[in-house]
Amino acid sequence: MRYPPWQIVVLVMISAAAIACGDTIINVPTTPSSATTSTTTPVVKNTIQFRVTGNAISARVRYSTPTDGLGQVVTSLPYFNTFSISGDSLFLSLEATPLGWGSGVSYPFLSIQIAVNNTVFREATSQDFLASPLSISGQWRQ
Numbered sequence: 001m002r003y004p005p006w007q008i009v010v011l012v013m014i015s016a017a018a019i020a021c022g023d024t025i026i027n028v029p030t031t032p033s034s035a036t037t038s039t040t041t042p043v044v045k046n047t048i049q050f051r052v053t054g055n056a057i058s059a060r061v062r063y064s065t066p067t068d069g070l071g072q073v074v075t076s077l078p079y080f081n082t083f084s085i086s087g088d089s090l091f092l093s094l095e096a097t098p099l100g101w102g103s104g105v106s107y108p109f110l111s112i113q114i115a116v117n118n119t120v121f122r123e124a125t126s127q128d129f130l131a132s133p134l135s136i137s138g139q140w141r142q
Contacts, residue, residue, distance in 0.1 A: 046117055050080070050094050055105050055107075055108060056098035057099065060073075065083055090139070092121065092137060092140055099131065112124055114140075116140055
C-alpha cells in the first residue's frame, strides 16, 4: 500500500515529536555554588576630633593632621576641630596653652581630648593658673 506524500510528512512529524518527548532529566545540585569574592576592600572613614575646653579666655592650640601636618591656632574656648581619614593607624597629637584667665575665675581648668569615632582616645586636664602647655599624643590603631 502506498501512502500519499502528505501522510508521510504527517507521520514523520509525529514520529519526530514522539522521539523528542523523552524523559526530562533535572540535575539538582548537592552542594552550594561557589561564591565569588570581591577583591576590593571597602574604604573605612574614621572621624578624628580635637577638643579643647576650659574657662580660660583664650588658648594657643597646636595639633597635627595627616593632611595639614602641624597646625596652630589662637582661639577662644571651647575649640573643636574635626576631620576624617581612611586607614587603620595614625599618630595624633594635641597641645593647648592657656593665654589668659578672666578676672572672676577662682577655679581655673583646661581640658584637652582626642576623640576617634566619638570615643575618647587621649585626655588630659589641668587646674592651675600657670600658662604651661597641656599636651597629649599617641599612635591610634583600629
